[in-house]
Amino acid sequence: MEKFISPRICCKISCLLILAFSVLLTGCAVTGGSLSSSAYKGDMAEGKSLLDKGLNVNEKGGCGWGWDPDVTALTCAAHGGHMEVTKVLLERGVDVNAGSNNWRPLMSAAYAGHTEIAKLLIEKSADVDYTMAKLQAWPLGKDGLKFLERLVKKQPLRQPETLAVKSSTKPYPPPTKSDIDEK
Secondary structure, three states, X not given: OOOOOOHHHHHHHHHHHHHHXXXXXXXXXXXXXXXXXXXXHOOHHHHHHXXXXXXXXXXXXXXXXXXXXOOEHHHHHHHHOOHHHHHHHHHOOOOOOOOOOOOOHHHHHHHHOOHHHHHHHHHOOXXXXXXXXXXXXXXXXXXXXXXXXXXXXXXXXXXXXXXXXXXXXXXXXXXXOOHHHHO
């Protein structure tokens, strides 16, 4: 006796395969917004075109499959390592700290190890403390946290040469007395 798959199950499997195959072929993401997707891919021409048509530079849409749908195009560009797209978005007035509660542009740049983008975001007032706290709390964020700590770590200041090191030939003047000392 042969076993067979019901037509209903076969139809569901076919639909899922078609959906998965189309996502793989197009490079599109189910969750990706148009500006966010183009930023993640580094497609500056498409991104500029969308912005020129009046698209909100702070549009939230996610970078692609599996991404938080509340991240901005700047987060996607930072994660993808696309400096030119990042600069265009900053020139167009993107909020450097916009994103979801879990993911922001500086976090993406730090996590992905994009030094120049991270430096630019910090220069444009990205919230370093927030990003460090989020990376520290996230189990997979330890490398990004170390990267960001090294990036923002201030070098110790050189100690100035003190006058005490140089010998003086003149004695210091005697201390002056005040009216309070005489009473």
